[in-house]
Amino acid sequence: QVQLQESGPGLVKPSETLSLTCTVSGGSTSDFYWSWIRQSPGKGLEWIGYIYYTGSPDYNPSLKSRVTMSIDKSKNQFSLKMHSVTAADTAVYYCGRTSSGWTYTDVWGNGTTVTVSS
Amino acid sequence: DIQMTQSPSSLSASVGDSVTITCRASQGVTNYLNWYQQRPGNAPKLLIYAASGLQSGVPSRFSGSGSGTDFTLTISSLQPEDSATYYCQQSSSSPLTFGGGTRVEIK
Secondary structure (H helix, E strand, O other): OOEEEEEOOOEEOOOOOEEEEEEEEOOOOOOOEEEEEEEOOOOOEEEEEEEEOOOOEEEOOOOHHHEEEEEEOOOOEEEEEEOOOOHHHOEEEEEEEEOOOOOOEEEEOOOEEEEEOO | OOOEEEEOOEEEEOOOOOEEEEEEEOOOOOOOEEEEEEOOOOOOEEEEEOOOEEOOOOOOOEEEEEEOOEEEEEEOOOOHHHOEEEEEEEOOOOOOEEOOOEEEEEO
């Protein structure tokens, strides 16, 4: 079955760029949206955005000015870059596979903790 | 953005009880409503999609209903492993938004 695994630095300095990659195994990136969702400590879930397998993204307007997503079908990976991070961006970041019909996320990575601190 | 409001924020119930969680959308989302379960330290897990569709592998004691702005998740016979936080999510329009969560505790 399809599995997802996030990777990237666990510590990022304020004002720098957070970069995460999600590797898809057991399936291809075709025909789905590929999502990023985060959860701040002790808080609920926040949708960051997703990128369609064709490369077309949709970002949360609250983060749109700082977020870039990309997809590399040859490597079965998709990525998130978040610029100018602050302590408020400290969170567990999840990647997910999202259906293109009802837009539910049925496969999730385990999550990776990113701390923004100097 | 569509705001999702869940109630209650937490509940405590006994094994075997029937439990209902409510989710209300600030505007109509037709049936674009999903439910997730998150156990502590784990990623969310999809339970219900499209308001009432049971995700493969999810026990049949979980069920969802509703349409438009009002939705419910029911656990018909609570089990110890159901101790978790439950989130609703609307996927009708961007940005996708989640409810604040309902923590279910087993007495």
